[in-house]
Structures are given as C-alpha cells and as structure tokens.
Amino acid sequence: MGANRLDGKVCAKKVESALNSRIRTLAEAGSQPHLAVVIVGDDPASHVYVRSKERACERLGIRSTRIDLPADTSFHEVLETVNSLNQDSDVDGILVQSPLPRGMDELAITDRILPEKDVDGFHPVNLGRLVQGRLDGLLPCTPAGVMYLLKDAELDLTGLKAVVLGRSRIVGMPMALLLAARGADATVTVVHSRTTNIKDHCRDADLIVAAVGRPEMVRSEWVKPGAIIVDVGINRVDDSSIDRGYRLCGDVEEEVESIASYMTPVPGGVGPMTIAMLMSNTVRAAEMRKTP
Ligand code: NDP
Secondary structure, three states: OOOEEOOHHHHHHHHHHHHHHHHHHHHHOOOOOEEEEEEEOOOHHHHHHHHHHHHHHHHHOOEEEEEEEOOOOOHHHHHHHHHHHHHOOOOOEEEEOOOOOOOOOHHHHHHHOOHHHEOOOOOHHHHHHHHOOOOOOOOOHHHHHHHHHHHHOOOOOOOOEEEEEOOOOOOHHHHHHHHHOOOOOOEEEEEOOOOOOHHHHHHOOOEEEEOOOOOOOEOHHHOOOOOEEEEOOOEEEEOOOOOOOEEEEOOEOHHHHHOOOEEOOOOOOHHHHHHHHHHHHHHHHHHHHHOO
8 A cells, every 4th residue: 555645745735726716805905915026147947947836826816026147147146136125015935945046155045035925934033933942933934834734634743753854944944943843843863964864864754845856765675664755855866768868756755755654756856845944934914914
C-alpha cells in the first residue's frame, strides 16, 4: 500500500476558497488587496514562479503589479524601488523575487521592506515574532504551507520526532520553529551540510521535511516505515528523453512513497501551498492595514 498523498493542489484550492469571502469583505469596505512583485534579471525559473503568483492573484481578484528590472540594476535602484512601494498607500504586499543577481545583498533588501508589507514573511520583525511564538502575523510562505497541509490531513504532531533537512532562513529554520511551536508540539532536529549521520537522524524520525535542494537525497532505507514525508525540494535534473530536456524531482526519492504513511508529491505538493500562503499573507496584510 502506498502513502496517503498530501495533495497541495487540492489543499491550495481550500485556502483560496477561504480567502474569497475575506476578499469580498475587503471589497465591501472599498478595498482590493494589492501585491507588488519586483523581479530583477531574467532567471527563467523565477519568471515561471512570478507568473504562477500573478495567475493566483487573477483567480482571486487580488490586484498585482509586476516590476521588471534589468539584470544590471544597481543595489541602490532596487532599494529605491522598495522605498517607493513602501510609500505607496495603494500597495499592501511587496515581494522581491529570489534569487537576486549575484552579489546583491538580499538581506539588506528584505530589511528595507516595511514589516507590515512583507508578504514573504522574511523581515526580521516577522521572523522575530515567529521566534516569540506569535503565529498571527505574516509567516514565511513555504513552511506555513507545509503546516497547513499537515493540519488539513488532521495529523497530530504532538510529541512526534521531526527532522528538518536544511537550515535556510526561508524554509528550514522557520519550518523547525513552526513544528516546535506550541500547538504543533513536535520535537525537532535540524540537520544541515555539516551534520554527521544524517541517515540515522532520518531513520529515527516520525516526520521528515526535506528542504536541501539535492535531488532524491533521502533514500528509502533512510525512512522509518509509516513516517510522514514532506518534500519541499524542487530540482531540475537533465533528461534528454523529455522534450524540454529536464525533469523535476524532489529531495526525496519516489520509492519512499511505498514506505511512508503520508507523502507530498513533487510537483503538486508544497509548491502550490507556497503560492496559496502568499495569497493569504497578501489578504492578511490588506486586512491589517485597513483595520489596524
Ligand atoms: P538553500 O540552498 O538556501 O538551503 C539548503 C539547505 O540544505 C542548507 O541549510 C544546507 O546546509 C542544506 N544542505 C545542502 N546540501 C546538504 C547535504 N548534502 N546534506 C545536508 N544538508 C544539506 O535552499 P532553500 O532552503 O531555499 O531551498 C531548499 C529546496 O527547497 C530547494 O530545492 C528549493 O528549490 C526548494 N524550495 C521549494 C519551494 C516550494 O515552494 N516548493 C520554496 C522554496 C524552496 P548549510 O546551511 O550547511 O549550507
């Protein structure tokens, strides 16, 4: 028997339907949530992600403005763009698409976004609130999407041993905080590139969240039978048998599906949830600004 599928597409639709009524309430008060997306350069994957975000806005009736800046835009010009969006009272949410061109200080740009417009949830104020256990603000979209998926499947995480692979500021670290937060109550281990015996940590885990960006790193023999598996990774692997020349895969090998109790697919798992949570943060930002 294969694992139950944690289907991000189905779950994202539920998030969107719950947002519809909140967007209607805002409309009745004369307001339409407005997301501004800044994209610097022409990284093809980033353009695909931004297009998906725009389509989600269109579906929900959220206004979106896209600001395309050339790859040779200076750091100063990006900061100026953020400044003017901060000052624009029409804009509720600001997102600067990652990755920025090599050498550009992403943290300094994140710092410049007003915390109340930081719909990515990466500003130190928003991450700091998360560390304090205040979960009612703007949370990082990918980890928040994972929590939503687990909750939607009615999985009780209390006391479970969770292993998060990866300690990035956008996925791994906030993921660990959310899993360990009061209400979720998992016991969390974070592993990274300097961890020894990663396989043993995984083998002992009731829940694994893989966010390393290493194709199919988590093998079947690393997984305890019945474990819950969340695969955040999205990797492009060369494959000449496919017209486009590559296939997408996660950080977990597909065969794990026959051992796990629950598992997210790639694609169609965490990806759609990340976008749904961005929409949710944009609506939340609009609500907070209109009803402080
Ligand atoms: P980063 O590159 O920022 O972080 C990767 C983390 O994995 C680091 O902490 C790194 O450790 C760790 N790591 C790398 N290699 C190994 C290894 N061999 N063993 C153990 N740990 C390792 O990536 P992100 O967090 O931004 O993204 C992770 C993955 O998730 C990527 O595939 C990305 O595409 C995907 N992603 C998917 C999203 C979605 O919506 N589905 C959204 C965001 C990301 P160290 O800190 O020591 O370097």
